[in-house]
Amino acid sequence: MAGSTPNRGGAFDRIGAASPWRAALGTLARDRSAMAGLAILAALALVALAAPYVAPYDPRAQPDIVALKNLPPTLAHPLGTDQFSRDVLSRIIFGSRVSLSVAFLSVIVAATVGTGYGAIAGYVGGKLDGLMMRIVDALLSIPRVLLLIAIATLWNGFALTGLVLLLGLTGWFGVSRLVRTLVLSAREDEFVTAARALGASHTRILIHHILPQVISPVLVAATLAIGNVIVIEAGLTFLGMGVPPPSASWGSIFYDGKDVVGTAWWISISAGVALVITVLAVNLVADGLREALNARQLPAR
Numbered sequence: 001m002a003g004s005t006p007n008r009g010g011a012f013d014r015i016g017a018a019s020p021w022r023a024a025l026g027t028l029a030r031d032r033s034a035m036a037g038l039a040i041l042a043a044l045a046l047v048a049l050a051a052p053y054v055a056p057y058d059p060r061a062q063p064d065i066v067a068l069k070n071l072p073p074t075l076a077h078p079l080g081t082d083q084f085s086r087d088v089l090s091r092i093i094f095g096s097r098v099s100l101s102v103a104f105l106s107v108i109v110a111a112t113v114g115t116g117y118g119a120i121a122g123y124v125g126g127k128l129d130g131l132m133m134r135i136v137d138a139l140l141s142i143p144r145v146l147l148l149i150a151i152a153t154l155w156n157g158f159a160l161t162g163l164v165l166l167l168g169l170t171g172w173f174g175v176s177r178l179v180r181t182l183v184l185s186a187r188e189d190e191f192v193t194a195a196r197a198l199g200a201s202h203t204r205i206l207i208h209h210i211l212p213q214v215i216s217p218v219l220v221a222a223t224l225a226i227g228n229v230i231v232i233e234a235g236l237t238f239l240g241m242g243v244p245p246p247s248a249s250w251g252s253i254f255y256d257g258k259d260v261v262g263t264a265w266w267i268s269i270s271a272g273v274a275l276v277i278t279v280l281a282v283n284l285v286a287d288g289l290r291e292a293l294n295a296r297q298l299p300a301r
Contacts, residue, residue, distance in 0.1 A: 031291065045100065047093055059093075060246050069085045072266060107171070110225065118176035123202070219293070
């Protein structure tokens with residue numbers, strides 16, 4: 001009987017460590033707005049993944065550029081056609097693949113780089129911290145959109161991989177400042193002092209004891225950034241500096257309809273509605289995450 005006590009205690013410890021995360025998920029699940037946003041995003045993701053099977057037409061097909069151009073919405077073409085006789089609904093569906101994947105991957109890049117940079121600056125401190133933060137301040141002083149336009153102009157356009165890296169490597173500055181502030185506070189906690197006294201290496205302390213404390217704020221910031229990046233990517237593509245043709249993205253669809261807004265309004269309106277719904281859903285999920293993760297202090301693991 002006595003030998004079973006440590007195992008039972010270890011099980012209770014694991015339950016106790018996991019329960020705040022379960023409580024946070026429960027809080028999120030009770031948030032109707034967040035769940036509505038999550039349902040919309042899940043539906044968009046499923047449609048994007050199944051685009052070849054869901055889209056009624058090939059998004060690049062131009063069956064009859066004279067007879068079928070700028071057709072209004074009909075049963076055959078629920079969102080009409082554009083000036084090249086391409087089906088707008090099919091292009092919206094395939095465009096969701098590009099817009100969502102570019103936004104998601106670039107945010108992963110930005111969150112990874114920003115977390116690593118901010119964690120090193122906050123943990124090391126001193127002159128290195130001051131130098132690293134002054135670099136971030138200098139980068140933050142440059143408007144991101146202008147920086148993106150300047151780089152895109154110099155390189156004369158990007159492939160999708162280049163666009164993901166460009167958006168990711170210009171979006172980590174704010175995350176690094178957030179992580180640095182949190183690490184500065186966490187490195188003075190008692191459990192960090194205890195780990196240091198027990199001989200834990202700096203790498204182990206940073207990875208296993210400090211970085212888990214910054215997961216929830218970074219998660220919220222990254223979720224909010226997805227909506228922002230979707231809009232930025234659409235803007236760059238609208239300006240001819242984003243997703244290269246003939247690939248469909250919501251920005252390129254909006255561009256296709258800019259000259260015929262008065263006569264073929266459904267082209268630009270469809271892309272605009274897709275953008276608004278997606279960004280709104282992302283913001284609803286981010287707000288729900290912020291409320292759920294702030295409700296309890298999540299433990300280090």
